[in-house]
Amino acid sequence: MIDEQDGTVHYDGAEGGWGSVRGIAETAWRERPTPGALDTLRRQNKVKGFMCVSCAWGKPAKPHAFEFCENGAKATLWELTSHRCTPEFFAGHTVSELRTWKDYDLEQQGRLTHPMRYEASSDTYVACSWEDAFAAIGRELKAIDPGSAVFYASGRASLETSYLYALFARLYGHNNLPDSSNMCHETTSVALKKVIGSPVGTCVLDDFDVCDAIFFFGQNTGSNSPRLLHPLQKAVERGAKIVTFNPIREEGLEEFKNPQSPLEMLTTKKTEISTLYLQVKAGGDIAAITGLIKHVLAAEEIRWRDENQHVLDVDFIAQHTDGFAEMKAHAEATSWDDIERESGLSREDLGEAAQIYIEAPRAIAMFGMGLTQHVHGSQNIAALTNLWLLKGNVGREGTGISPVRGHSNVQGQRTVGISEKPELVPLDRLAEQFGFDPPRDEGLNTIKACHKILSGELKAFIGLGGNFIRAIPERERMEEAWTRLRLTVQIATRLNRSHLVNGEVAYLLPCLGRSEEDVQATGSQAVTMEDSISCIHGSLGKNTPASEHLRSETAIVAGIAKATLPANPKVRWDEWTGDYAKIRDCIEKTYPEQFHDFNRRVFTPGGFHRGNPARGRIWKTESGRAQFSVPTAMRSIGFEDAPGRFRLMTLRSNDQFNTTIYGYSDRLRGIEGTRDVVLMNPEDIAEAGLVQGQVIGLVGDAGDGVHREVSGLTVTPFLLPRGCIGAYYPEMNPLIPVWYHDEQSRTPASKGVPVRLVANPRTT
Structure with a gap:
């Protein structure tokens, strides 16, 4: 709705509540789910149940x-x-026509039912047998240099499939294993590994039961991880304070009405989530965190002088860290004028947040x-780590650093070998287990793969789930280059745009969903995944598959591998496909410290924690200590205003x-029926005339001479910091240069893209 005072669009209600119930009901009405859906929801995220794919x-x-x-x-x-997307559907629509459809309309065709082969003469997909598909893919892969192929993983496949997929790539001869982490939290893996020696977060669920404060930076809980609202609500109810730094006021971190509470559903009761909500500028987090650090250091000086007590954990700093003096000198030398200008926040507001932390x-x-x-995203995380090390808030109960991941198993895939970085994988163990010499050179991540596709150096792309072309930057250039690939293979459950931009030889291979029963030679199979707090969970699907022609992701990977690779007595694709417990035995041998007794622990309530050295204050950094660092920039964006x-x-x-x-309702922002909007501060709207x-366009302003434009966006007033605008992903990806990414991780810098407004956009 529209606020009568400032004219901005907003949602007049709390996260959760009847709004969530209506959202679920609307999706159910559209999807007309199969009869087992209610039982699946009842079993969702429970022991011996089905682990959510979200x-x-x-x-x-x-x-x-x-x-x-x-x-x-x-x-x-x-x-x-x-709904079913059958061969008859493809017979009635050319691929060229389908490329003109919206993403939502493509996916609304329902579940894919048959393996499909692209036929260039008719520009359509036609049904084929699994045997023919595997044989043709194998022939194509054997005909090219392995280094010219990329095996991408979306972050949803199980640990079992992911392990075999990574093994297949290395047996084939490359480490070109990008995954969706490259586009979101690779910055986390790189930055945390450098400063605390662990590439993942240090918290477990029990920490949220005893913490005294939670600080959020740049995370929209309400839309991206709503189950997190339950521990947040409990924390608030017992007196913990929550401080949020985010350019946009997101409803999920403001108010929550618990749909599982009859009292809250039937009354006006709701929980105020954030004690303090500060709308930092996009790219202003380094400055804001530096301001918090300045306040903490000043409080230490005053308390020590007046009370002979410390604010800082001086013993922890002395025993466990390096670089404190340099970081302290930098923070103290940074002016408040610079901090306020770059963060968009006042010294007083930052002082209030710092006091909560103190x-x-x-x-x-x-x-x-x-x-x-962000271009300096790694420095964002390093700066946040600086603040947390000051009070020893890593490696103690109720403390820690907790990145919030997206895809359900994106962290787990990296754990079991999907990585382009050979130093992160126990290659010597793999060599001994499977009798081969793994490649030792660094492979391609997402951005490097994009550059290689643009240059024409890549010949084949295998996609294990996901919607790669839609997710990456610079879509128009990438799609044009994509058609020069020799081979594209997409393993998927539903149709998306990536399936419609083909190489010369293209296959679309439909797989089982995680909620469906996966029956192999030894019976129904369980799979496993890792959550964002490093706990491993078993999942057991029970629904009847959408089609008798579907195969599991594990069986598809094994089928392609068998058709591609020479026989190896230590590599037992058929045996592994028939019994996933044997794949877990292999994982345990490769990673014995983290996966000991793997099969016995698959259904541990709450999952089993695979361990985290930093949680135990073992710092696997170059210095052997947690590392304070000095930022080289006060803004994380890569351009000047x-x-x-x-x-x-x-x-x-x-x-x-x-x-x-799923639909066109962004209820939590008050936007309905469209995604073609640009959110702007009302003062920016007026200043721009x-x-x-009004319908406008956005053009890229990266200064590299390449024209990038997205048109047809409706100007929508929203409470944002001046100079910051918002619009939907992935529709805005054409505005992001493929070279515009975090300096250390190469994660696309999608949260601070330089653009200008076009009042009379071109028609496309």
Whole structure:
């Protein structure tokens, strides 16, 4: 609705509540799910149940009666749709025609039912047999240099499939294993590994039961991980304080009405989530965190002088860290004028936030892509780590750093070998286990793969799930280059745009969904995944598959591998496909410290924690200590401000998960029926000579001479910092140069893209 005072669009209600119930009901009405859907929701995220395919937030040992959120329910209903995308559908539509459809309309065709081969003469997909598909793919892969192929993983496949996929790549002869982490939290892996020696977060669920404060940076809990709202609500109710730094006021971190509470559903009762909500500029987090550090250091000086007591954990700093003096000198030398200008926040507001941190004996830091997707995203995370090390808030109960991941198993895939970095994989163990010499050279991540596709050096792309072309930057250039690939293979459950931009030889291979029963030679199979707090969970699908022609992701990977690779007595594709427990035995041998007794622990309530050295204050850094660092910039964006230049943040709606669009309702922002909007501060609208409802375009302003434009966006007033605008992902990806990414991780810098407004956009 429209606020009568400032004219901005907003949602007049709390996250959760009847709004969430309506959102689930609308998805159910559209999808017409199969009869097993209700039982699947009942079993979702429970022991010996089905693990959600949506976000990667932890699953409690003692789950709620309904341990799913609105988006988790939407993901399940989407997978269990009764709609079917059959060979008859493809016969009636050319690929060229389908490329003109919207993402939502493509996916609304339902579940894929048959393996399909692209036929260039008719420009259509036609049904084929699995045997013919595997044989043809194998022939193509054997005919090229292995280094010219890329094996991409979306972040949803199980640990079992992921392990075999990575093994297949290395047996074939490359480490070209990009995954969706490269586009979101690779910055986390790189930055945390450098400063605390662990590439993942240090918290477990129990920490949220005893912490005294939680600080959020750049993470939209309400749309991306709503189940997290339950521990946040409990924390607030017992007196913990929550401080949020985010350019956009997101409803999920403001108010929550618990759909599982009859009292809250039937009354006006709701929980105020954030004690303090500060709208930092997009790219202003380094400055804001530096301001917090200055306040903490000043408080230490005063308290030591007046009370002979410390604010800092001086023993921890002395025993466990390096670089404190240099970091302290930098913070003290940074002026408040610089901090206020770059952060967009006042010294007083930062002081209020710092005081909450100072007074909290135990604090947790949480962050999302608002920190990671910047040119200096790694420095964002290093700066946040500086603040947390000051009070020893890593490696103690109720403390820690907790990145909030997206895809349900994106962290787990990296754990079991999907990585382009050979130093992160125990290659010597793999060599001994499987009798081969693994490649030792660094492979291609997502951005490097994009450059190689643009240059024509890559010949083949295998996609294990996901919607790669839609997710990456610079879509128009990438799509044009994509058609020069020799081979493209997409393993998927539903149709998306990536399936419609083909190489010369192209296959679309439909797989089982995680909620469906996976029956192999030894019976029904369980699979496993890792959540964002490093706990491993078993998942057991029970629904009847959408088609008798579907195969599991594991069986598809094994089928392609068998058709491609020479026989090896130590590599037992058929045996592994028939019994996934034997794949888990292999994982345990490769990673014995983390996966000991793997099969015995698959269904541990709450999952089993695979361990985290930093949680035990073992710092696997170069110095052997946790590392304070000095930022080289006060802004994490990669450009200077200029008249008419805006900082574009790409956003996800309440009705999507990554590139999957469930519908056109972004209820939590008050936007209905469209995704073609640009959110702007009302003062920026007036200064630009625009009016609410005007249709404009955005053009890239990266200064590299390449024209990038997205048109047809409706000006929508929203409470944002001046100079910052928001619009939806993935629609805005054409505005992001492929070279515009975090300096250390190469994660696309999607949260601070330089753009200008075009009042009279071109027609496309």
